[in-house]
Amino acid sequence: MKLRARERIDNSVKLLVKTTGFLVIAILGGIFFMLLWNTAAFFLKIKPMDFMTGTQWNPSGDPATYGILPLLVSTCLVTLGAMVIAIPLGIGTASFLSEYAGKRLKNILKPIIEMLAAVPSVAIGFLGIVILGPGIAQITGQPNGLNALNGAILLAVMALPTIITVAEDALHGVPHMYKEASYAVGASKWKTLIYVTIPAAAPGILAAVMLGVGRAIGETMTVLMATGNASAFPKGFFHSVRTITATIAIEMGEVPYQTTHYYSLFAIAAVLFLITLAVNLLGEHYVNKFRKFHSA
Amino acid sequence: MIKKLTSVIEWSTLLFSTGIVCLFLIIILWDLISKGAPSLSWEFVSTLPREGMTKGGILPAIIGTVLLTMITALVAVPFGISCAIYLNEYASDNWLTRLIRACIRNLAGVPSIIYGLFGLALFVQGLQMGTSLMSAGFTLGLLSLPYIIITTEEALRRIPASTREAALAVGATQFESIIDVVLPSALPGILTGVVLTLSRAAGETAPILFTGVAFYINNPSGFLNQEFMSLPYHLYMLSTQHQAIEEVRPLAYGTALVLIIVVFLLNLTAFYIRYKHSKNE
Amino acid sequence: MNKDDIKLSASSVNLWFGKKQVLKDINISFPKNQITALIGPSGCGKSTLLRCFNRMHDLSPDARIEGEFLLEQRDLYERGLSVTEVRSRIGMVFQKANPFPKSIYENINYGLKINDVPKEKRQDIIENALKESYIWEEVKDEMQKPATRLSGGQQQRLCIARAVSLRPEVILMDEPCSALDPLSTLKIEELIVKLKKDYTIIIVTHNMQQAQRVADKTVFMYLGEIIEEGDTNTLFSDPKNDLTANYVKGHFG
Numbered sequence: 054m055k056l057r058a059r060e061r062i063d064n065s066v067k068l069l070v071k072t073t074g075f076l077v078i079a080i081l082g083g084i085f086f087m088l089l090w091n092t093a094a095f096f097l098k099i100k101p102m103d104f105m106t107g108t109q110w111n112p113s114g115d116p117a118t119y120g121i122l123p124l125l126v127s128t129c130l131v132t133l134g135a136m137v138i139a140i141p142l143g144i145g146t147a148s149f150l151s152e153y154a155g156k157r158l159k160n161i162l163k164p165i166i167e168m169l170a171a172v173p174s175v176a177i178g179f180l181g182i183v184i185l186g187p188g189i190a191q192i193t194g195q196p197n198g199l200n201a202l203n204g205a206i207l208l209a210v211m212a213l214p215t216i217i218t219v220a221e222d223a224l225h226g227v228p229h230m231y232k233e234a235s236y237a238v239g240a241s242k243w244k245t246l247i248y249v250t251i252p253a254a255a256p257g258i259l260a261a262v263m264l265g266v267g268r269a270i271g272e273t274m275t276v277l278m279a280t281g282n283a284s285a286f287p288k289g290f291f292h293s294v295r296t297i298t299a300t301i302a303i304e305m306g307e308v309p310y311q312t313t314h315y316y317s318l319f320a321i322a323a324v325l326f327l328i329t330l331a332v333n334l335l336g337e338h339y340v341n342k343f344r345k346f347h348s349a
Numbered sequence: 350m351i352k353k354l355t356s357v358i359e360w361s362t363l364l365f366s367t368g369i370v371c372l373f374l375i376i377i378l379w380d381l382i383s384k385g386a387p388s389l390s391w392e393f394v395s396t397l398p399r400e401g402m403t404k405g406g407i408l409p410a411i412i413g414t415v416l417l418t419m420i421t422a423l424v425a426v427p428f429g430i431s432c433a434i435y436l437n438e439y440a441s442d443n444w445l446t447r448l449i450r451a452c453i454r455n456l457a458g459v460p461s462i463i464y465g466l467f468g469l470a471l472f473v474q475g476l477q478m479g480t481s482l483m484s485a486g487f488t489l490g491l492l493s494l495p496y497i498i499i500t501t502e503e504a505l506r507r508i509p510a511s512t513r514e515a516a517l518a519v520g521a522t523q524f525e526s527i528i529d530v531v532l533p534s535a536l537p538g539i540l541t542g543v544v545l546t547l548s549r550a551a552g553e554t555a556p557i558l559f560t561g562v563a564f565y566i567n568n569p570s571g572f573l574n575q576e577f578m579s580l581p582y583h584l585y586m587l588s589t590q591h592q593a594i595e596e597v598r599p600l601a602y603g604t605a606l607v608l609i610i611v612v613f614l615l616n617l618t619a620f621y622i623r624y625k626h627s628k629n630e
Numbered sequence: 631m632n633k634d635d636i637k638l639s640a641s642s643v644n645l646w647f648g649k650k651q652v653l654k655d656i657n658i659s660f661p662k663n664q665i666t667a668l669i670g671p672s673g674c675g676k677s678t679l680l681r682c683f684n685r686m687h688d689l690s691p692d693a694r695i696e697g698e699f700l701l702e703q704r705d706l707y708e709r710g711l712s713v714t715e716v717r718s719r720i721g722m723v724f725q726k727a728n729p730f731p732k733s734i735y736e737n738i739n740y741g742l743k744i745n746d747v748p749k750e751k752r753q754d755i756i757e758n759a760l761k762e763s764y765i766w767e768e769v770k771d772e773m774q775k776p777a778t779r780l781s782g783g784q785q786q787r788l789c790i791a792r793a794v795s796l797r798p799e800v801i802l803m804d805e806p807c808s809a810l811d812p813l814s815t816l817k818i819e820e821l822i823v824k825l826k827k828d829y830t831i832i833i834v835t836h837n838m839q840q841a842q843r844v845a846d847k848t849v850f851m852y853l854g855e856i857i858e859e860g861d862t863n864t865l866f867s868d869p870k871n872d873l874t875a876n877y878v879k880g881h882f883g
Contacts, residue, residue, distance in 0.1 A: 056746075059522050059525070060712055063523055070432070070438075071440075074440065076432075077449055080491060080494070083467065083471065087466070087471070088466075141366065142369055143366075145362060150367070153360065164620065166370065169373060171548060171612055172374075172377055172552075172612070173612055175585050175608075176377070176608060179585075179601065180381075217370070242356070264458075270460070271458075273461060273462040273554070274554045277585075298462045301462050302555060305466070306559060322466050325463065326463055330455060333454070441692070442691070511728040515730060516740075517686070518721065518722040519721070519740065520715070523689070
């Protein structure tokens with residue numbers, strides 16, 4: 054091939070791959086714009102104040118009410134429960150992997166965690182119905198165990214691989230000299246872990262937690278299947294709840310397009326989007342902080 | 350003595366949490382395999398559902414999931430690799446590149462149900478593609494894109510600059526150095542990322558809920574412009590929405606087992622590529 | 631020096647990486663069919679200067695280059711002159727041997743293929759290049775073997791063969807022996823000396839004995855500037871500048 058032709062190809066390819074780079078911006082922009090546009094359409098009909106402070110979500114009632122609070126509280130409740138379970142387990146496992154486990158044990162445990170991460174959310178939700186639900190029902194004496202606790206436990210299982218992997222990276226990234234300095238003054242392995250390694254890795258661990266939270270808040274299928282989806286205001290872990298994601302999943306299939314109800318689902322999606330965006334940005338902030346701290 | 354005891358206790362706390370995490374996987378696998386295996390048969394994976402889903406097989410759901418994953422790959426893989434090439438090989442470190450990277454990281458964090466809404470607004474309604482295999486595949490393609498970009502870029506980053514320079518120094522254009530030398534060297538890493546991403550896409554349900562999945566279609570062959578069945582959605586419907594839930598439970602277990610086998614096979618493929626590659630290095 | 635004897639030259643060259651100036655007012659010329667060694671402590675800019683000549687900095691977006699580079703009378707950075715053409719006329723051998731992850735045969739064939747050398751001629755060229763680089767005897771029976779299986783010294787000779795197969799006018803060598811054992815180093819040095827009848831060679835080296843063994847002319851650089859240049863023997867035995875004297879005596883570096 055002649056040189057000129059080759060260089061022309063080179064230039065066109067450069068332009069082509071650059072375009073795909075910009076398309077990524079367009080996709081995020083598109084998602085943002087879609088949510089904004091439909092939310093605006095919703096706010097033309099419903100006052101933002103009623104939406105943000107309303108304690109009832111009943112779009113098919115008469116009059117229809119669009120209060121996001123029960124959904125928001127449900128989402129937060131389930132996520133909180135998941136984190137209470139997943140954070141100690143995750144940090145414990147990450148510490149074990151990074152500080153105690155030998156190379157061979159690590160080679161077994163890491164694939165286990167990767168496999169856990171690979172289990173589809175719908176399969177986890179299914180097990181919530183067939184194993185966890187009856188179990189909880191037996192303990193509490195309720196007719197079925199589909200409630201916030203069930204969802205929280207399942208979400209913990211889903212968030213764990215993320216938390217473990219990122220936290221282990223953080224613990225692993227703590228410079229050896231810190232630990233050696235601690236051993237040198239006679240501290241035990243455990244004391245070193247608690248007082249030196251974990252604090253030094255704190256921003257990285259926080260990032261791990263944030264990514265776990267992001268994963269839990271945005272998860273749809275498990276909570277849809279396991280939490281019972283009662284639309285009343287959530288009363289506690291042993292009651293059925295209905296998260297933002299589950300509400301979208303249930304109602305979007307049934308509403309006619311371009312109605313207030315249809316727009317309202319975009320509005321709650323926009324709230325969900327903003328929350329996950331904030332959580333992810335916070336996580337990223339901690340990752341950067343961790344990197345800066347240890348590269349300095 | 351006491352010191353030794355406390356250290357054992359401390360150590361077992363960590364071991365305990367690790368054990369619980371492993372236990373989760375064991376319970377999941379044990380339950381699905383022990384209760385799903387009896388439902389598995391050649392008939393189950395090769396025939397259509399019968400009698401209102403209470404009998405018969407899940408062939409259309411398997412075909413649907415396979416086709417859906419293929420469309421996802423066709424959308425996300427070329428697009429994602431191209432974007433990763435731009436970021437790693439061409440882009441200089443300026444605010445625009447940083448913006449693109451920030452977008453990718455945030456796209457990876459966007460909840461899957463929001464991709465579903467986006468697919469509904471863009472493909473189903475905006476581009477008039479209707480609820481169809483194609484709409485759902487495109488939606489899953491967008492969802493998979495950030496992961497493909499991130500893993501591909503990681504694989505490209507591991508190729509040393511000297512490899513690129515070797516090609517440039519004999520007069521290759523930058524494109525030739527990428528296509529002839531850089532991509533072949535990075536291929537195992539890229540493939541690992543692609544396969545892992547597709548295994549995740551195959552198990553996704555939320556993004557296809559409103560973009561084309563159906564509970565029942567009566568022909569097994571998928572058409573791009575028609576609705577389709579898929580394994581994860583089939584499992585969801587059998588376990589929550591069916592009028593005879595207890596009766597179809599064995600079918601649900603069977604479906605769950607098939608789904609998890611598909612996903613784990615893809616994962617094992619990825620592990621194998623990675624393992625072989627790490628041995629070669 | 632007679633103008634016709636100058637193969638490659640640089641004048642008034644300044645180079646920045648971001649805000650950091652790496653090369654300062656470089657003026658230098660390289661005589662035809664001779665070996666010129668660039669020496670100096672690490673970070674003095676010798677590799678950076680070398681890489682200017684085949685425009686390897688084109689890909690680093692934060693590099694800014696001023697000045698003129700001439701291959702005979704041709705401006706290497708002239709608009710309309712393609713960078714791929716420059717690179718096929720000015721070959722390069724790198725610090726660490728970097729064969730393509732392909733077969734030995736393909737390693738040399740690749741450059742010929744993209745530079746449009748007709749298929750029927752390639753076999754002879756490949757054989758000649760390998761012979762010229764004194765590696766033919768070692769690899770002639772296993773041309774399809776992956777190049778990465780060769781030893782470090784063999785890989786580097788293969789890389790030299792790859793460079794000479796394109797019949798460049800100049801060969802740039804960036805510390806070609808720094809990753810090799812003494813025996814392989816010796817082989818490569820012999821090879822370099824033999825290559826000079828056909829090529830103009832510029833070699834960056836850390837190793838002052840190496841410069842003395844192979845180079846006709848030596849250039850001493852320090853902190854981005856050329857401190858002293860001249861005939862190799864003179865520069866080592868009778869340096870004019872104190873810095874040069876200290877460096878060649880091994881007082882720093």
